[in-house]
Amino acid sequence: MIRAIETNYGGYKFRSRLEARWAVFFESLSINYEYEKEGYDLDGIWYLPDFWLNDFNCWIEIKPNIINLSENEDDEIIKAIKLCRKLSDNTDKVVLLIGGSPFAKNYSDPGLYFKFKYEIIIFYPISVIKSNNFSTALKATSFDINILDKGIYDVLDQGFYDSQKEGTLYWFIKNRYKDSPQYFNKPIPNQGDVFGLIEADREYYLSKHGCNNPKWEYDLAHGGYVFQIENNNFTLINECSARYDLDIKIIQAYNNAQQARFEKGNNGT
Numbered sequence: 001m002i003r004a005i006e007t008n009y010g011g012y013k014f015r016s017r018l019e020a021r022w023a024v025f026f027e028s029l030s031i032n033y034e035y036e037k038e039g040y041d042l043d044g045i046w047y048l049p050d051f052w053l054n055d056f057n058c059w060i061e062i063k064p065n066i067i068n069l070s071e072n073e074d075d076e077i078i079k080a081i082k083l084c085r086k087l088s089d090n091t092d093k094v095v096l097l098i099g100g101s102p103f104a105k106n107y108s109d110p111g112l113y114f115k116f117k118y119e120i121i122i123f124y125p126i127s128v129i130k131s132n133n134f135s136t137a138l139k140a141t142s143f144d145i146n147i148l149d150k151g152i153y154d155v156l157d158q159g160f161y162d163s164q165k166e167g168t169l170y171w172f173i174k175n176r177y178k179d180s181p182q183y184f185n186k187p188i189p190n191q192g193d194v195f196g197l198i199e200a201d202r203e204y205y206l207s208k209h210g211c212n213n214p215k216w217e218y219d220l221a222h223g224g225y226v227f228q229i230e231n232n233n234f235t236l237i238n239e240c241s242a243r244y245d246l247d248i249k250i251i252q253a254y255n256n257a258q259q260a261r262f263e264k265g266n267n268g269t
Contacts, residue, residue: 008263012036018101019050019062021257025102028253029234031055042086049087049095056234057142058094059087065099081121085219088123094143095123096236102257104226104246114243120225120236122147122156129220130195134158146235148228154238155215155222162192173200183207194220 004016010027012035014020019035026033032054039048051060063080080097088095100118107113124138131137135158147156154160160169170191177188183204189196198216205213228237229247 009260016062017262018064020262021260022051022060022062022098022102024260025253025257026051026053028256029229029249031234033060040087040090042083042090045083045086047083047087056145058096058145059084059091060096060098061087063097063099081221084121084123085221088125092125092127093141094125094138097121097123103254104251114246116226116239116242118226119223119239120227121221121223122225122236123219123221124156126219128194129198132190132193134161134192134194146230146233147225148230148235148237149241155220158192161194161197164191169197169201173197173204176204180204180208 004018007014007017007020009020009023012023014023014035023033023035034052034054036048036050037052039046041047049059050062052058053060061080061084063077065077077099084095084097087093098118098120100116103117104114105117107115125141128134128137128141149157155169159165162170164171164174174188177184184200184207185203186200189200198220202213202216205211205215224239225236226239226242227250228235228242229250230237
């Protein structure tokens, strides 16, 4: 078993070089963080989250890799996902599970194309999932990182649950109730009822396909996000939208994190 290298940086002893590199990344962008701020008993499992971001009111857990999450069978990753879900629900805070290194490689062909070495999965607490007003419930968590999808509807958008536009969940469920009512046992949920629409989609998929819908395997969590700076604000953006357009500040933060040299920890080399 490969053992992580304990690493001293910024007054903390990090359990791995990877965690220390993320600390450099945050510090490069003047983001205030606390390392291993507080531990929790999550249904009998003692859990100590890696970072708390004071400026954005969210927890961050770092793992070496979660790319291709839907195909991932790594028990440690699945365990981390379940703990992030529990942490979000128990603290009523948003949790970001980050897999990989703070780095994006630039390719000159075609154009300005960036390949990211990490991915973020965002977990929202059950108070948001079950709320009848997604936006108000999210505001109550004090989570303060803008999420930009640039026109892409997904599970983190309020419009995904209360818009009748084609491609949204409410639109999909409404049409399935019309053309395939045999797959439902309950009345159609109201527009904006996040939990009700998710449960209706679960029911439809299970009834039609005989297995659980992979979209909701980890409840209201969504992957494929990376960090970006838009209009001088630190944001989360869908990876596809960020591939061709990165702010110079965040590129410099990636470079600082990759090029950092650290003090040795107790078992450092």
